[in-house]
Amino acid sequence: MCPTITFPSLEAMSADIPAHRYDASRATEIELKWQQQWLDDGTYETANTGGILTGGNRPADPDAGKLFVMDMFPYPSGSGLHVGHPLGFIGTDVFARFKRMTGHHVLHTMGFDAFGLPAEEHARQTGQHPRENTEANVATYRRQLKRLGLGHDQRRSVSTTDVAFYRWTQWIFLQIFNSWYDDEKGKARPIAELEAAFADGSRPTPDGRPWAELSVTERRRLLNDHRLAYVDEAPVNWCPGLGTVLANEEVTVDGRSERGNHPVFRRPLKQWMMRITSYADRLLADLDRLDWTDAIKTMQRNWIGRSEGARIDFPVATGNAEGATGSKGAEGAEETITVFTTRPDTVFGATYMVLAPEHPLVDTLTADAWPEGTKDPWTGGAASPTEAVGAYRAAAAQKSDLDRQENKEKTGVFTGAFAVVPTTGAEIPVFIADYVLMGYGTGAIMAVPGQDERDWEFAEVFDLPIIRTVQPVEGFDGKAFTGEGPAINSGFLDGMDVGAAKRAIIDWLETEGFGHGTVNYKLRDWLFSRQRYWGEPFPIVFDADGEPQAVPESALPVELPELIDWAPRALDVDSAPEPPLGRAEAWTTVEMDLGEGPRTYHRELNTMPQWAGSCWYYLRYLDPTNENLVVDPEVEQYWMSDADGRVGGVDLYIGGVEHAVLHLLYSRFWHKVLFDLGHVSGPEPFQKLFNQGYIQAYAYQDARGIYVDAEEVEEHGGAFLHDGRPVTQSYGKMGKSLKNSVTPDDMYESYGADTLRLHEMFMGPLDQDRVWDTSAVVGSQRLLQRVWRNLVDEETGEVTVVDAPASDDLRRVLHRTIEQVRSDMDGLRFNTAIAKITELNNELTKAEGPTPREVAEPLVLMLAPLVPHIAEELWAMLGHDDTVVYTPFPEADPALLVDESIEMPVQVNGKVRTRITVDAEADDDAVQAAALGDARIAELVGDGEPRKVIVVPKKLVNIVL
């Protein structure tokens, strides 16, 4: 036998690191091992209580509370995940894991929002077909998320681009299409019920003709006018840069596309709309029932923009007819201008009217010649009203939204028409001006310069009279007065306060037939079609008359045709949008029998917007394989209802604040429609919403302003150097453009996934933005190393934990830690939970001798939600053969939370001067005596009596001299 010579490994020789230290390579080994184990065991598969997906885990306790924890699903861009992306994912995962350990039945999974502009734009950049591109990106995301150790039920993961998924997106579209909003009942109803009501005469047709006398096309049009999804020719946001139209919500304040920052133009176009405005009041009212932050609720409230006021009809005094005045109402006049106002009480101060340039009445009203009394500035220098109006409208149409915003000087021209103020009979001139917007209210206003700043400005420019109808407060020296005060110059309203005057004038308007109290909303109907390839096709065909008809449910899914040439064409401003699906020639027409025998129909060539899939994906998580129903009602009820009498829905939804009015509003709307139609059990999708902060990173620019690789920058005495040259520090979103990305892969290599998870949770409160600093990550790794070292011998790899009892002090620290960690985790305060765990571990480090099992095990269990892999490993090393995932979270013994004696600070005049130790049960008098008896205090108090002594039980003593 040859003598064997053993060499220490190179690594051990060079680094001289103990063989069993918890370092990056050990972490990686542990992590990959447990990830495979979890997968093999189906550890994160959650059982439904009924329906199809009954396999998987569920708590033994039949009364265990359910918990549906969700992230806003990502769109898999493929341009590289950085450490900022998974912050929220880790947050939900830690919470879900904590809740599993406290006995809850937890549903947690993740899907992919893979249709829509971002995915298509990315495909465009890579030149790949969107489907290939998307599928590759989804696969990458799945791998990256798995490497993080996220406990998702993989069986429930969906992608919006799966045919099996978008089949149901189309089905929901048909539900919406086949519904109308019954204002009396305040809910959506099947369109068939409206048809029945027309047919049996219980509901008259608009023109009064019996249903039976209407032609098929007339009936169809009438019904189509009522549907919640309808085609409308309306001014839309046309974005040639993206080759598509956009929803209002997708256009930024400066009139550019939210995606890609391309200019957006208004142009009329036939498009699909969704009647979200019917739900404005409910979307607003139900916000009160949600557990969301006020910031998000406020944004939604502002977007919905409810305001109370009145509609008032102003008869038009045309040149050839006597102006209709008096008490017979506006019906007698040839034309009336209806305005919306929040201040009907100021109608006596209306001295002119303004229509939006696009207002439909403008053509009818515009006079042939300037009437008597026309002032010079009113004409815009034109020879006739027709000419002036034409020129002004042309100029207004040229203006972009940005122009309008930047230049708020008042412009306008007189139409040559006059209207009659119903309360006074006064004739006032009618103008058009672009400060009145067609998209709000009625597109027309009564101008009351005395009480409205904009009207005052206009009145000054155009030399129009100003009548105050509210008495300004003493000392008011401004122009328009918008505050509270008694009515003046207002006939029968005089002396009333604003509220009373509003009520009185509305009564009068209603009695006299000149108007009525009403509520107005800023919210517009939702533009729902896009001229893009990568989206859900509409399950709609058009008949020979061009009326849309639903594809029967049996014909779903309407599959997206494979196209070689799918890219939108580069288009100029004046070109018409051109849906790429028009290039799938064999697909565009279809032979079908929709009840009138086989006929040829044209398919809808637009696709749905990105939001379609995200509007309802959470429902599919519940029952992802159901081929007969969008979601089994029993399963839906179980996961979406709320036992605590709250509105119900997803129990915790974490995502970015950027979806405050887009996804979160659309989704609520769809959910309410599904609720009205009986497909879901509650009116709201998301009970609790939490917005995680953003991770940003430092970026560095050299003297030329060029960004340099942040990784290569070194700090020397407060100055930053790159390649020896000084650079300036700033910070912003991580990404290629700022050259400051740090990827999870970098972190896995240096520290492992558990350290990354721990660090992201430790950086600060989950809802706060924070700046990434890679050099700080080591602190989280050190914690795990110390925990490891307190339980395991680094040299031998042997567990050092002993079964001897812990000292009383250590035991108290443990139980206090358990108590605090529980409440911190429950409140998503992971940063402070980690700090408490660190303190406990520091106690172990300090203590002489090995760690007692009664501390080691709770420590591992408390860490388990945060760092599941190392926890699982240590749990196994401690001799357990079950997973930590479902092991009960430690509970504090209340008896150990109270101390026998406590230390109390003693203040003199509010400044801490000393500390005394007193019995925890000591009463206030005893504490006071002890404080006054302290030598240092006695010295400060001196001979005199303290004026007052305040004893705050168990907190402190304050002696006032």
Added chain:
RNA sequence: GCCCGGGUGGCGGAAUGGCAGACGCGGCGGAUUCAAAAUCCGCUGUCCGAAAGGGCGUGUGGGUUCGAAUCCCACCCCGGGCACCA
């Protein structure tokens, strides 16, 4: 302009009427080491002081309170949202 957040050591942050700065990063000192790394121990808001101890200190100014980072008033700065919305 209006509406939300926020402002605390060199840095991330903790404390929501009761000991300001928990926990971590960074820094300084020590132990260990031939040396270094790693590890462990100690110190680390600031000023005065040898020390004991004391002064000051949570954006600014005022107020309430025995006591304020925390509550109230006014203002400044930073971030976000909305904005000719009648």
